[in-house]
Amino acid sequence: MESDHRSIFPTSQSNSYKMVKYFENSFIFQFKWDQVVQGFWKRYPNPESNHVLTEDTICREIRGYKLFSKRLLTKTNRVPKWGEHFVGARIVRIIEESIVDPKKKVMVTYTRNIGYTRVMSVVEKVVYQESRENPQWTVAKRSAWVDSQLYGFRSAIEAFGLERLRKNCRRMNSGFEYILKALFSGNITINNGVVINDGPSLSEGPTKFGALNDDRKGRLKDAARETAKKAAELAKSKARPVFAQCQPGDAS
Numbered sequence: 461m462e463s464d465h466r467s468i469f470p471t472s473q474s475n476s477y478k479m480v481k482y483f484e485n486s487f488i489f490q491f492k493w494d495q496v497v498q499g500f501w502k503r504y505p506n507p508e509s510n511h512v513l514t515e516d517t518i519c520r521e522i523r524g525y526k527l528f529s530k531r532l533l534t535k536t537n538r539v540p541k542w543g544e545h546f547v548g549a550r551i552v553r554i555i556e557e558s559i560v561d562p563k564k565k566v567m568v569t570y571t572r573n574i575g576y577t578r579v580m581s582v583v584e585k586v587v588y589q590e591s592r593e594n595p596q597w598t599v600a601k602r603s604a605w606v607d608s609q610l611y612g613f614r615s616a617i618e619a620f621g622l623e624r625l626r627k628n629c630r631r632m633n634s635g636f637e638y639i640l641k642a643l644f645s646g647n648i649t650i651n652n653g654v655v656i657n658d659g660p661s662l663s664e665g666p667t668k669f670g671a672l673n674d675d676r677k678g679r680l681k682d683a684a685r686e687t688a689k690k691a692a693e694l695a696k697s698k699a700r701p702v703f704a705q706c707q708p709g710d711a712s
Contacts, residue, residue: 480607481618483625487633489598491640493565493590496598499640500558500567500588508635511536513551527560533571543620546579546610565590580621581607602629 489496504512514534521528537552558569567588573581584604591597606621608614 480605481622483602483604483606483622483629485602485626485629487600487602487629488591489600489637489640490596491598491644492596493567493588493598494562495640495644496588496600497560497567499636499643500569502643503636503639506635506638508631508638511538525561525563527558527562529556529558529560531556531558543579546613547576549576552576578609580617581605581609582621582625600633 491499503509504515512533512535514532516532516534518530518532519528520530533554533556535552535554537547537550539547553574554571555574556569556571558567560567569584569586569588571582571584582604584602586603587601588598589601591599604625606618606625608617608621610617
């Protein structure tokens with residue numbers, strides 16, 4: 461299920477509402493909700509995540525019976541030729557915030573890019589909950605908002621961001637599913653992020669997995685120092701979390 465239309469969404473810069481591009485998608489993981497939650501924290505690296513360089517936990521706390529987490533992800537930022545006029549950096553940083561409610565069996569994640577938000581800002585919300593049709597499965601409902609503040613280029617940039625979201629969504633689901641199979645289906649074994657045994661249904665996965673690990677090593681050194689500095693700054697930040705801005709009632 462996918463949709464592409466204009467939607468009203470509150471921005472982090474103000475309390476006003478503005479029109480942005482909107483994307484919606486649903487995906488079913490044929491794994492239990494608690495397995496999906498466990499796998500969520502272990503989903504990198506995977507054969508589809510060679511663009512993800514680092515993961516750093518900024519803070520994590522339990523409020524009542526809910527688990528709140530805030531992490532900083534560093535990813536490569538591949539842009540088309542025309543985009544190089546607006547964005548020169550090859551690395552983008554993503555804030556990932558999540559709320560896990562074990563009683564209701566719901567996990568909600570919020571992600572947003574930091575830096576170059578005037579060129580393109582992307583906010584994603586994913587709700588993972590038990591399938592009504594089959595309690596042994598988990599439904600992931602993804603909503604995303606794409607916004608650009610570049611006058612004269614806004615529509616083109618938002619359309620580009622929306623299309624890239626569609627492609628990345630398929631890759632994210634595929635990579636996450638690969639890890640879930642590795643953890644809970646017994647087809648493959650992962651030891652410290654390295655595939656050491658593969659099953660017949662995932663024969664191409666380990667080859668890609670090894671290649672992406674080699675590729676990641678060369679880029680991690682460049683990103684590590686800057687990422688650590690940014691994580692320290694974010695840890696001291698008093699800005700409201702994105703989930704509070706998007707869904708004021710959910711954070712209580």
